Amino acid sequence: MDTLLDVKSVSKWYVNYKALNNVSLQVPKGSIFGLLGPNGAGKTTLIRIINQITAPDEGEILFNGESLKQKHIAQIGYLPEERGLYSKMKVGEQALYLAQLKGMPKAEAMEKLKKWFIKFGIEEWWNKKIEELSKGMAQKIQFVVTVVHEPELLILDEPFSGFDPINTNLIKDEIMKLRDNGTTVIFSTHNMGSVEEICDRIALINKSEKILEGPVADIKEQHKPHIFKLTFKGNMIKFTNALWTGFELVDHKEIGENTFEAKVKIKENSTPNDLLGALIPNVEIHSMNEIMPTMNEIFIQQVTGKNENVELENEEA
Amino acid sequence: MGKIGLIIQREYLTRVKKKSFLLMTILGPLLLAGVVALVAYLGFQDDKEYDILVVDDSGGAFKSMENGENFTFHYIDGLGIEEAKDSFKDSEYSVILHLPDGILAQKRPILYFKEQPSMSVEKSIEARIENLVEREKLKLYDISYADYKRIKTEFSLTMIKFTESGEEETVTREKALVGFFFGLAVYLFIFLYGVQVMRGVIEEKNNRIVEVIISSVKPFQLMMGKIVGIALVGLTQFVLWIVLSFTFITVTQQVLFQDKMESLAQQQVQKSTELSKQTAPKQIQADVDFSDLTNPNHIVNRINWPLMLSLFLFYFIGGYLLYSALFAAIGSAVDNDTDTQQFMLPVTAPLIVAYFIAFTLMENPESDAAFWASLIPFTSPIIMIERVAIGLSPNEYWELGLSMVLLVLGFIFTTWLAGKIYRTGVLMYGKKVNYKELWKWIRYHD
Numbered sequence: 215m216d217t218l219l220d221v222k223s224v225s226k227w228y229v230n231y232k233a234l235n236n237v238s239l240q241v242p243k244g245s246i247f248g249l250l251g252p253n254g255a256g257k258t259t260l261i262r263i264i265n266q267i268t269a270p271d272e273g274e275i276l277f278n279g280e281s282l283k284q285k286h287i288a289q290i291g292y293l294p295e296e297r298g299l300y301s302k303m304k305v306g307e308q309a310l311y312l313a314q315l316k317g318m319p320k321a322e323a324m325e326k327l328k329k330w331f332i333k334f335g336i337e338e339w340w341n342k343k344i345e346e347l348s349k350g351m352a353q354k355i356q357f358v359v360t361v362v363h364e365p366e367l368l369i370l371d372e373p374f375s376g377f378d379p380i381n382t383n384l385i386k387d388e389i390m391k392l393r394d395n396g397t398t399v400i401f402s403t404h405n406m407g408s409v410e411e412i413c414d415r416i417a418l419i420n421k422s423e424k425i426l427e428g429p430v431a432d433i434k435e436q437h438k439p440h441i442f443k444l445t446f447k448g449n450m451i452k453f454t455n456a457l458w459t460g461f462e463l464v465d466h467k468e469i470g471e472n473t474f475e476a477k478v479k480i481k482e483n484s485t486p487n488d489l490l491g492a493l494i495p496n497v498e499i500h501s502m503n504e505i506m507p508t509m510n511e512i513f514i515q516q517v518t519g520k521n522e523n524v525e526l527e528n529e530e531a
Numbered sequence: 532m533g534k535i536g537l538i539i540q541r542e543y544l545t546r547v548k549k550k551s552f553l554l555m556t557i558l559g560p561l562l563l564a565g566v567v568a569l570v571a572y573l574g575f576q577d578d579k580e581y582d583i584l585v586v587d588d589s590g591g592a593f594k595s596m597e598n599g600e601n602f603t604f605h606y607i608d609g610l611g612i613e614e615a616k617d618s619f620k621d622s623e624y625s626v627i628l629h630l631p632d633g634i635l636a637q638k639r640p641i642l643y644f645k646e647q648p649s650m651s652v653e654k655s656i657e658a659r660i661e662n663l664v665e666r667e668k669l670k671l672y673d674i675s676y677a678d679y680k681r682i683k684t685e686f687s688l689t690m691i692k693f694t695e696s697g698e699e700e701t702v703t704r705e706k707a708l709v710g711f712f713f714g715l716a717v718y719l720f721i722f723l724y725g726v727q728v729m730r731g732v733i734e735e736k737n738n739r740i741v742e743v744i745i746s747s748v749k750p751f752q753l754m755m756g757k758i759v760g761i762a763l764v765g766l767t768q769f770v771l772w773i774v775l776s777f778t779f780i781t782v783t784q785q786v787l788f789q790d791k792m793e794s795l796a797q798q799q800v801q802k803s804t805e806l807s808k809q810t811a812p813k814q815i816q817a818d819v820d821f822s823d824l825t826n827p828n829h830i831v832n833r834i835n836w837p838l839m840l841s842l843f844l845f846y847f848i849g850g851y852l853l854y855s856a857l858f859a860a861i862g863s864a865v866d867n868d869t870d871t872q873q874f875m876l877p878v879t880a881p882l883i884v885a886y887f888i889a890f891t892l893m894e895n896p897e898s899d900a901a902f903w904a905s906l907i908p909f910t911s912p913i914i915m916i917e918r919v920a921i922g923l924s925p926n927e928y929w930e931l932g933l934s935m936v937l938l939v940l941g942f943i944f945t946t947w948l949a950g951k952i953y954r955t956g957v958l959m960y961g962k963k964v965n966y967k968e969l970w971k972w973i974r975y976h977d
Contacts (some may be wrong), residue, residue, distance in 0.1 A: 228975065265746040290748040298739030303545060314537050315747040
């Protein structure tokens, strides 16, 4: 796994307040990396450090193995959460200006911008002023100016806020395409649904510290409650009696005549096969599924420290 | 082009392309030309005819007052002042001149009018009264008029400043006035464009575009780009104003007032000959004679324009950089225009103080206040330019040099300070910022 961005033990203080405490993480090349955390956790500070808007007090950041420098700015595209454009400036002029600030030559910027404008079907906005456009339209322009210089690293802070579902899908598709073409994406959001959908890897930051990092599947695996949902036909008492000490009945309900749904927690040293072995002689098993936690649940659990609800609420997993 | 160049270009072009810029550029000189034209026009406005009713309570010495070019004296025997005043409103007279009893003992004559006579009419009447009073007094002391004319002497002082190097220099009120206008121009430019910098910063912060931009350039580059871009707008406007004003004024003079100018010139000749004939003429002269720029003594020709304009540029740019950095810092610390008030006062106070010192400087160019204010960078752009216009002696050149060096150091300091506040402020939203908070920002390291 090639690492594009290596954050090494980064700390940042504001006068009486520590915004980041010894945070390390690795963003693999060509992945979509979810940077998660509640408000005020330190995500924006970390993003600003990566963008060299501010510098870390301790630690360092490597970009492609090199210490992060001013020249890397041209290889980073940043869409801040608080976004906006010059309202009285024409769309085209503004896009050109921002692309040139990222170090693109004018002619090249013009050519690439035109392509994006055609792709999004917004060519006729070129000579309009931002104030004449709707918020969603302005967001599209903002996305274009973030990616037009073809950065190696794209940092998107809540990229879907302000978009309607159609445009959200459009942007989501573009993000996936960019990733497939080798762009690395850091994706910061509260929207856990989109995290599961598009992130390959995540890091969770809480109270200035990283508390979780890894591939989405691994994290889910690590945080699963080891609960299985079974549907069976037979006698509930027989079912209960069949469970020996390695298992614990968490919940059950009757869903038809002699048909039940039950949730069983498998304790350490037991396996799903052991469970099946114990049940099959007593009841007729119709289905058995492991309940996996959602990212949302893992997030809440990690941030609030509570996990009692996880086991019962994950019907949809 | 570097990134800072791109920023300067954007700041410059978006402002210069605005309709309001074009409007101000054209309207500014038009207004100036209009004011000049109006002043000139009003100056010519004494072709009105005045019928003056003379009420003479002094014993009939004033019967022989000579009529003026546009005023005529009328006499009614036995008319009292109260009677005259009662019927004044409906009478055809426009002015009543009341010469009280005891006028020879310096009792003051009174002029009642329906419409104020011009200064020159007023002065002419005064001259005639003085003339007659003098003649009466001559009779009283039994001196012949011919003797009196031989005795009568008039002086006015020529003011020459003697400098240490032995050079002599004429100090005039006009120079002080010109200096004041230069100072005023610096003051206005600093205010006008400094506030534009502040507005620009607030706009970028409100638009939320600032974070996008400072992910491409350093906050300091953005701030400096904006400051320099707007300075160039100011210089462009200044140059255009000078060119356009000059054109407008020339055109106005030549087209609209050509006839008037000629007739005025004739009038002046007539007047001066007429007055020189009189015994005790009061000098009637326009302070600034707009019509004769060829006269080497004309104030316009006594100003060292290359020096004044280059110093004006230096002090405008220096003062602007010093203050606009502070204005940028204010803009970065607030969320909208209305929050700027609490920070504006300490920044604008020195400017306003400088303005008042500039005013008093016209009367007293060598005061301590003038000395210190011309050295302190917060006031020197306004005060030093005025002192230079009035005239510095060679032993004061070091003050000019020191003032320039201090101004450069001053703006380096304020820019550094503002940069620290700016880079934190632009990313800070929804926080009521106070001075304690600003101090914290200054102490932040990157």
